[in-house]
Amino acid sequence: MKHTIVMTGASRGIGRVAAEHILRQSPDVHLxxxxxxxxxxxxxxELATGGRTVSHVPADLGSLDSVRQAATEIRDRLDRDELPPLRGFVGNGGIQYTNALTEGPDGLEATFTVNVLANHLFVRLLQDRFAAPARIVITVSDTHFGDFKHNLGMVPGPAWKSPDALARTGAFPKPDTTAAGRTAYSTSKLAAIYLVHEYARRLPAGIDAVAYNPGFVPGTGLARNADAVSRFAMRRILPVMTL
Structure with a gap:
């Protein structure tokens, strides 16, 4: 049966692989x-090869206004029957900064905006358009453990606070440091897990919510804002350690 899956973060890394896998395994999907x-x-x-059905909607995940416009466009296309029934949302878009001071256009801390608020806004605005059975998948991370076993000690553990505080810059000590930026990242991933638990409690029957943890995945674009040494390690050294 034809159906639509909306996906963020499909351009590179695990998102690109996941998008290609979805299209390969589900010939009836409109991605x-x-x-x-x-x-x-x-x-x-690039994804729409071999007769696959793929379209796009423009959005900057760092801008909640842009996300709101994109979700509204998706709603309108569903209402006009330009898209088959909505049965999936994959929130894979994510970012990590080298500080906890980076603001988006809404004046909110950029890590929390992209990793938590953008996906949540999509879910909330599309919630009444999902056709059961449907599934929401949010990408989370081992970094929320904050220990050597799960991330080789590279990322500090989360420092949980009220979401009102986490959504603002300077939520962590020494906010201009890389450690604060990585703490913002691990805390945002913990927030995403909390969010999925709330979805599971609150969404109507027939709409499942899943937190997907891909584990240790070096070589993606996640560290593109890091210093040159860290970028080199993520691209060249850490991939070898997966062996």
Whole structure:
């Protein structure tokens, strides 16, 4: 049966692999990728090979206003029957900064905005358009453990606070440091897990919520804002350790 899956973070890394896997395993799916306007059309064209059905909607996940516009466009396309029934949302978009002071256009801390609020806003605005059975999948991370076993001690553990505080810059000590930026990342991933638990409690029957932890995945673009040494390690050294 034809159905739609909306996906963020499909342009690279595990998201790109997941998007290709979804299209390969589900020939009836219409994959709607959310990506920046400068890249969305090209991404959709690259994925839409072999007769696959892929379209895109432009959005900057760092801007809640942009996310709201994208979700509204998706709702409108569903209402006009331009898309088959919505049966999935994959919230894979994520970012990590080298400080906890980076603001988005809404004046909110950028890590929390992209990793938590953007996905949540999509879910809330699309909630009444899901056709059961449906599934929401949010990508989480081992970093919320904050120990050597799970992330080789590279990322400090989360420092939980009220979401009102976490959504603002300077929520952690020495907010201008890389350690604070990585703490913001691990805390945002813990927030995503809490969010999925709340979805499971609150969403109507027939809409499942899943937190997916891919484990240790070096070589992606997650560390693109890190210093040169860290970027080199993520691209060249850490992939070898997966062996």
């Amino acid at each position: 709607l990728v959310v990506a920046r306007e400068s890249y969305g059309a090209r991404l959709a064209a």
